Amino acid sequence: MSRVSGAGRYDMKSAKGSFGFSLVEMIVAILIVGILAAVAVPYMNPMVGLVKLRTAANSIKRQMIVARTRALSDPNTHVGVYINTSTNTSLIFLDTNTATPYQYYSGDPVYMGTYQLPTAIWDSIPPTSAGGITNNVVVFRGDGSAKNGGSIIVKNKYGATRTVSVLASTGRAKVQ
Numbered sequence: 001m002s003r004v005s006g007a008g009r010y011d012m013k014s015a016k017g018s019f020g021f022s023l024v025e026m027i028v029a030i031l032i033v034g035i036l037a038a039v040a041v042p043y044m045n046p047m048v049g050l051v052k053l054r055t056a057a058n059s060i061k062r063q064m065i066v067a068r069t070r071a072l073s074d075p076n077t078h079v080g081v082y083i084n085t086s087t088n089t090s091l092i093f094l095d096t097n098t099a100t101p102y103q104y105y106s107g108d109p110v111y112m113g114t115y116q117l118p119t120a121i122w123d124s125i126p127p128t129s130a131g132g133i134t135n136n137v138v139v140f141r142g143d144g145s146a147k148n149g150g151s152i153i154v155k156n157k158y159g160a161t162r163t164v165s166v167l168a169s170t171g172r173a174k175v176q
Contacts, residue, residue, distance in 0.1 A: 049156040052118045057154045057162035057175045059115055064166055064173035067092045068140040075142025083136045083152055085124055088117040095139050102139045102147045120157045144171045
């Protein structure tokens with residue numbers, strides 16, 4: 001509240017505290033927030049890349065779990081996950097073609113559509129001698145085991161990696 005002095009003038013000392021922020025104070029506060037945001041952005045990009053990487057690895061793991069669950073529901077049908085490293089996609093298929101068992105063949109019915117890895121995320125498969133999956137495929141049998149276990153490496157443009165591993169004897173998938 002401002003007060004009127006005896007001469008009919010406002011007393012500015014008591015009125016100054018009741019008006020809030022001045023324009024200069026507001027501009028300085030906005031500049032400080034802008035500078036802090038500009039400094040923080042370069043540190044956030046790798047963090048966003050890590051979130052995308054974890055999401056991609058967990059999505060591949062979930063595909064393995066879905067394929068294994070489908071195989072367990074019908075012991076006569078093998079179900080596989082095909083990883084296409086050239087297009088960074090994966091899909092779940094029913095391994096019904098007896099001419100090419102335990103491999104993905106274009107004539108095999110697709111059980112679940114194609115999953116596309118996010119931008120700036122790549123997958124690779126190490127050689128089988130180094131623990132990679134065979135023929136870019138993991139096929140699950142009716143007892144839940146995998147015909148061929150192994151690992152898939154998912155990486156981002158910052159060099160971070162996650163490995164999706166499938167244990168052949170149990171069909172268990174995990175992300176490391």
